[in-house]
Amino acid sequence: MTDASEVNLSMEVSKGLVAKVVMALIGFVGTIVFARVLGATKFGSYYLLLMIAEILKKPVDGWGAAAKKRYSELSSPKDEIIGIQILLPIILITVVAIVAYPFENSVVEYTGMSESYLLLVFLLGTLSIYSAFESILSATGQIGRQTGIDTVRSVLTLALQAVFVWYGMGAFGMAYGLGFATLLSVPLLIWSFEFSVEIPTWGTVRSLATFAKDSIPYAFVSKAWDRYDIFLIGLVLSPPIVGYYEVAYKLVVPATFVSGMIGSIMMPRTSNLQSKGEDITADIANSLSFASLFAIPIFFGALAIPEKLVVTAYGAEYREAATLLVGLALFQVFNTQSKVFGDILAGLDRHHLNLRIALVAFAVNVVLGYLLIYEYGALGVVIATVVASVIEYSAGAYLLSLYDLPSVSRTVIYEILAGILMYVALIPLARFVSIESWFTLFLVVGIGAVIYFTVLFVVSARIRGVVQSLLGNALK
Numbered sequence: 001m002t003d004a005s006e007v008n009l010s011m012e013v014s015k016g017l018v019a020k021v022v023m024a025l026i027g028f029v030g031t032i033v034f035a036r037v038l039g040a041t042k043f044g045s046y047y048l049l050l051m052i053a054e055i056l057k058k059p060v061d062g063w064g065a066a067a068k069k070r071y072s073e074l075s076s077p078k079d080e081i082i083g084i085q086i087l088l089p090i091i092l093i094t095v096v097a098i099v100a101y102p103f104e105n106s107v108v109e110y111t112g113m114s115e116s117y118l119l120l121v122f123l124l125g126t127l128s129i130y131s132a133f134e135s136i137l138s139a140t141g142q143i144g145r146q147t148g149i150d151t152v153r154s155v156l157t158l159a160l161q162a163v164f165v166w167y168g169m170g171a172f173g174m175a176y177g178l179g180f181a182t183l184l185s186v187p188l189l190i191w192s193f194e195f196s197v198e199i200p201t202w203g204t205v206r207s208l209a210t211f212a213k214d215s216i217p218y219a220f221v222s223k224a225w226d227r228y229d230i231f232l233i234g235l236v237l238s239p240p241i242v243g244y245y246e247v248a249y250k251l252v253v254p255a256t257f258v259s260g261m262i263g264s265i266m267m268p269r270t271s272n273l274q275s276k277g278e279d280i281t282a283d284i285a286n287s288l289s290f291a292s293l294f295a296i297p298i299f300f301g302a303l304a305i306p307e308k309l310v311v312t313a314y315g316a317e318y319r320e321a322a323t324l325l326v327g328l329a330l331f332q333v334f335n336t337q338s339k340v341f342g343d344i345l346a347g348l349d350r351h352h353l354n355l356r357i358a359l360v361a362f363a364v365n366v367v368l369g370y371l372l373i374y375e376y377g378a379l380g381v382v383i384a385t386v387v388a389s390v391i392e393y394s395a396g397a398y399l400l401s402l403y404d405l406p407s408v409s410r411t412v413i414y415e416i417l418a419g420i421l422m423y424v425a426l427i428p429l430a431r432f433v434s435i436e437s438w439f440t441l442f443l444v445v446g447i448g449a450v451i452y453f454t455v456l457f458v459v460s461a462r463i464r465g466v467v468q469s470l471l472g473n474a475l476k
Contacts, residue, residue, distance in 0.1 A: 022151050022154075023147070023150060023151040023154045026151070026154045026155060026158050027154055027158075027250070027253075028250065028313075029158070030157075030158045030161065030162075031246075031247065031250050031314075032313055032314060033162070034161065034165065034174060035243065035247060035314050035315075035318070036314070036315055037165060038165070038170060038171060038174075039243075039317075041112070041239045041240055041243070042170055042171045043171070043243045043246070044234070044239035044240060044241075044242035044243035044246065045111050045112040045113050045171050045239050046113075046171040046174045046175060047230060047242060047243075047246050048110065048111045048112075048230065048234050048239065048242060049107075049111045049113055049116055049119060049120060049123070049171075049175060050123065050175070050178070051227045051230050051231065052107065052110075052111070052120060053120055053123040053124045053127060054127065054223060054227065055220070055223050055224060055227065056092075056096055056100075056120075056124050057092065057124055057127050057128045057131060058216065058219040058220045058223050059088070059092055059216055059219070060088055060089055060092055060128040060131050060132055061131055061135075061219040061223070062212055062215040062216030062217070062218065062219035062220070063084075063085075063088055063208065063212045063215070063216060064085070064131055064132055064134070064135030065135065065211070065212075065215040065218075065219065065267075065346065065351070066208040066209070066210075066211035066212035066215050066216075067081050067084065067085055067132075067135050067136065067139070067208060068135045068136070068138055068139040068267060068268055069139075069211050069215075069267065069268070069271050069346065069347070069349070069351075070204075070207055070208055070211065071135075071136060071139035071140075071268075072139045072140075072141075072267075072268030072269075072271040072272045072275075072347075073271055073272065073275045075275075077198070077200075077201070077204050078194075078196075079196045079197055079198035080198045080199070080200040080201060080204040081136070081200070081204065081208070082136060082195065082196065082197050082198075083197045083198055083199055083200045084200045084204070084205065084208065085132040085133065085135070085136060086132070086197065088128075088132060089125070089128035089129045089131075089132050092124070092128055093121065093124060093125045093128065096121065096124055097121050100117060100120065100121070101117065104116070104117040107120060110234070112239055113171055113172070115172075119172065119175045119176075122175075122176070122179050123175060123178065123179050125179075126178075126179040126180075126182040126183045127179075127182055129182075129183070129186055130153075130182045130183075130185060130186055130189070133186060133189040133190055134146060134149075134150075134189055136189075136193055137149075137189050137192050137193055138264050138265075138268065139268045140193055140268070141265050141268055141269060141272075142192065142193075143261050143264050143265045145192055146189075146192075146264070147261065149185060149188045149189055149192065150185075152185060152188060153181055153182060153184075153185040154181075156180075156181035156184055156185065157177055157178050157181035157182070158177075159177075159181075160176070160177035160178075160180055160181050161173055161174050161177030161178065162177075163177070164176055164177050165177075211349070211351060214351040214352040214354070214355045215346070215351050215355075217355055218351060218354050218355040218358055221355070221358040221359055221362050222358055224362060225358065225361065225362040225365055225385075225388070228362070228365060228366065228369065228385075229245060229369070229378075229381045229382065229385055230242055230245060230246070232369055232370065232373060232381055233245055233373070233378050233381060236373050236374075237373070237377065237378065241320075241377070241378050243318070244318055244320045244321040244324065244378065245321070245324055245378055245381075245382075247310065247313070247314045247318050247321050248310065248321040248322075248324040248325040248328050249328055251302070251309060251310070251313065251325055251328075252295075252298055252302065252325065252328045252329045252331075252332050254294055254298060255292075255294050255295035255298045255299075255329065255332035255333075255335075255336060256294075256295070256332060256335070256336060256339075257294055258290050258291060258292075258293045258294055258336075259291040259292065259295070259335075259336035259337070259339055259340055260339070262287045262290060262291055262340055262343075263287075263291075263339045263340045263342070263343040264343070266283065266284070266287050266340060266343045266344055266347060267343040267344070267346050267347045268347065269283060269347065270283070270284075270343075270344055270347025270348060271346075271347040271348075271349075274347065274348060274349075280344075280347075280405075281405060281406065284344055284400075284405055284406055285406045285409060286462075287340050287344075288337065288340060288406060288407070288408070288409045288412070289409040289410075289411035289412065289462055290411070290466075291336045291337050291339075291340045292333055292336045292337055292412055292415060293415065294336075295329075295332045295333045295335075295336040296333060296412075296415045296416055296418075296419040297415075297418070297419050297422055297448065297449065297452045298329050298332065299326075299329040299330055299332070299333050299419065300419040300420065300422055300423040300426075301329075301422070301423075301426065301445065301448055302325045302326050302329040303326050303329070303423060304423050304426035304427055304430060304448075305426065305430050305435065305444065306322040306323070306325045306326050307319065307322040308430065308435040308441065309322070309325065309441070310322045310325060312435060312436075312437070312438060312441045313441075323378075323379050324378055324379060324382050327379065327382035327383060327385070327386055328382055328385075330386050331382070331385050331386045331389050334386075334389040334390055334392070334393040335389050335392075335393075337393055337396075337397075337412075338389065338392045338393045338396050341393075341396030341397065341399070341400060341407070342354045342357075342396060344400065344405070345396070345399065345400075348403070350399075353399055357392055357395045357396060357399075358392070360391065360395070361388040361389070361391045361392040361395075362388065364384070364387060364388045364391055365384050365385055365387075365388035368383075368384035368387060368388070369381045369384035369385070371384075372384055410462075411460055411462050411463065414455075414456060414459050414460045414463075415456060417455070417459065418451075418452045418453075418455035418456045418459070419452060421451060421452075421455055422448045422449075422451045422452040422455075425447070425448065425451050426444065426447075426448050429444055429447060429448075430444055
């Protein structure tokens with residue numbers, strides 16, 4: 001049995017990063033193709049339906065966080081935890097299928113897709129089952145393997161979606177493609193850990209429930225916050241503007257690659273180390289140093305050439321997304337740090353603090369977003385999200401300091417410095433090199449990336465140490 005504290009943090013993140021990059025390229029190609037083929041209205045309708053399914057599966061995600069925490073502890077009834085993870089998605093699917101049926105017409109009206117009810121239940125079922133088993137694999141610390149399986153799922157999703165859309169199924173094809181690809185990927189998760197099942201005792205259920213009483217509400221609040229922008233824009237504005245928001249959001253998703261993997265491993269790793277009575281300070285310092293490694297250059301890149309990025313990638317129809325891109329990129333700078341804060345607190349069994357922070361930040365986002373959307377449109381919603389993310393970041397940093405744990409890393413300051421220098425170089429470069437094609441866009445972005453990482457390598461001893469360690473392990 002693999003313990004999360006026994007895996008090599010740098011190697012797991014590096015392996016996962018490779019898979020994340022491949023997965024991002026696949027997803028990026030898919031969104032470009034489908035956004036152009038389907039148009040903003042149908043493209044936005046699909047993401048509205050997916051948003052509903054993702055929110056409804058939050059009980060499984062929240063309980064999965066509890067399973068991940070308990071499973072990672074030194075002495076835990078792992079077979080019983082797996083048994084609970086099998087039962088929970090079945091219960092959720094049954095309840096939602098019954099409760100959601102009377103609201104079938106409302107779902108159709110909101111998403112603009114007929115037969116949305118059946119699609120919703122199908123997506124909820126497949127995504128919930130996948131999430132339940134993914135949380136167990138994540139608890140072992142094998143983030144590289146977990147991300148690799150998710151990459152396989154992305155390949156299958158793109159292939160199936162392409163086939164279904166080609167056959168004229170439109171947005172329905174995207175939904176069915178994701179659902180079937182997710183279902184086909186579940187066996188890969190199960191084969192990746194010691195799969196042995198026992199009927200859970202009341203003591204095990206109660207142990208998980210103690211954590212889940214905070215993690216389930218947190219999962220709802222976190223997802224509601226994550227997708228609140230889409231919900232509000234779809235409610236007040238229109239599906240095409242949802243499409244604009246979604247393409248801008250997709251462009252900044254790579255900002256979360258490193259932080260997502262670090263956060264996934266830090267929760268079980270912190271939990272496992274704490275259960276052994278070992279020190280966690282060094283791991284926390286390292287994780288915070290690299291959490292925003294991609295978010296910072298993406299922000300400065302978006303600030304330098306927002307319209308060129310959007311139009312070259314998605315076409316002139318999505319030009320309005322450029323104004324949203326910079327705000328969403330800034331949001332990810334704070335978000336990448338905050339999410340790692342949250343996973344560390346969860347690993348310390350302080351998830352109730354995450355819930356309180358999320359509730360306050362989400363409340364600010366809801367009220368401010370509603371007020372600003374009527375004045376500034378979708379941009380006002382993004383501004384509200386940035387303000388809320390600053391509040392979440394500040395609260396998380398303060399709480400870690402109360403536990404005498406590091407909350408700020410000097411490496412992040414170096415990353416900001418490198419990002420500023422990259423921005424200064426990109427402004428004249430974008431004027432000198434007319435960005436009118438994929439080739440020139442990649443050329444300018446590539447030069448910016450070289451500047452950023454070169455500066456980091458020169459000024460940061462921590463960066464140089466990690467690079468040397470990874471090269472040493474790769475050459476063994």
